[in-house]
Amino acid sequence: MKDVKNFLDFSYETRPTRVVLRPGAATSATAGEAERLGLRRLLVVCGSQGADTARAVADSLGPACAGLHAGARMHVPVEVADRAVEVARAAGADGCVAVGGGSAIGLGKAIALRTGLPLIAVPTTYSGSEATSVWGLTEHGVKRTGRDPTVLPRSVVYDPELTLSLPVPLSVTSGVNAIAHAVEALYAPDTSPLIALMAEEGVRAMARALPEVADDPESLQARGRALYGAWLCGSCLEATTMGLHHKLCHVLGGTFGLPHSETHTVVLPYALAYNAPAAPDAAAAVARALDAEDAPRALWELAGRLGAPRSLAELGLSRPDLAEAAARTVGEVFANPRSVTADDVLALLRAAYAGEAPGAGVSGTAQ
Ligand code: NAD
Secondary structure (H helix, E strand, C coil), rough: CCCCHHCCCCCCCCCCEEEEEEECHHHCCCCHHHHCCCCCCCCEECCCCCHHHHHHHHHHHHHHEEEEEECCCCCCHHHHHHHHHHHHCCCCCCCEEECCCHHHHHHHHHHHHHCCCCCEECCCCCHHHHHHHHCCCCCCCEEEEEEEEECCEEEEEECHHHHHHHHHHHEEEHHHHHHHHHHHHHHCCCCCCCHHHHHHHHHHHHHHHHHHHHHHHCHHHHHHHHHHHHHHHHHHHHHHCCCHHHHHHHHHHHHHCCCHHHHHHHHHHHHHHHHHHHCCCHHHHHHHHCCCHHHHHHHHHHHHHHHCCCCCCCCCCCCHHHHHHHHHHHHHCCCCEEEEEEHHHHHHHHHHCCCCCCCCCCCCCCC
């Protein structure tokens, strides 16, 4: 379908995760998922803002609930993970349920990583973390990430009702964060025809859902479609190696403290514009999914139409930081379809800083 060479040489591993999607599933299906997994003492984890929802999930578990721990914080600081592991051990938990966005699921993964306890995820954003075995921990301001099959949620319970409260701006940026996983999966060195299918459908579903969510945030159909898109896009992240876009966002978030999903939303059109000459099939797939000619421009326009931030300046980065961000990015090792120099990244970042239409101001030679 996309890149002929992918039909000659690829591998794809299916990992065991059950996915349930249904309005009300958080409180009607989580106990059943735990039972299927043979779990009888579950610690429910969440962030401070998600405690009411997590309480309802905990109540629905009845005697299988071993406690509720509302300690999740963005990017999983190591001391937050240590504390949660202590709580899980003290409660005699035999499993964990993470209720919330990527931060709460990240805490559940940290518990799973340290203790081996099986994890059930009940996502409330579109980050896609629930579909991956990628964990992250932050120590002394540096975020380490890794992959471990132990942290992949055994069950994912998608409940569109939980996302009705996700404000439209966060819904949009969270959704574009998911789209970014699919975009980079399309040109990843370990992509495959199956991933190409899932990625294109993931982008299509999310790009259709987000304007519907913005028009009618109470629409369960739109919320369900966005969760379906998040799952597809997260599954693409799970199966492939991310490139320049994710590395840039990691540096901008980790070193300069920029907000996660907003940074993804700003950077993605520029990263794709940069990579498109070296990954024309990927760019064409994204364009098809967006029903557009020019994929980077269509992503930029989508963000603009939905009122999302479009410049790094808006996110609080200062111009003198651009050179350091560029140097740090090229100082890291990552796979990318097009070779990357510090000057290339600086040009990309300058365009993203200004929020100008993608394509302009990005120099370099495709390879
Ligand atoms: P988040 O979990 O930090 O949530 C953002 C904010 O939204 C928080 O204040 C939260 O309380 C609030 N919120 C969440 N759901 C809500 C709802 N339904 N209604 C109202 N408010 C709600 O943000 P995120 O974007 O979901 O996740 C970002 C984190 O996840 C980052 O640390 C990122 O690195 C990580 N992540 C990991 C992976 C992976 O595969 N490991 C993938 C994507 C993101």
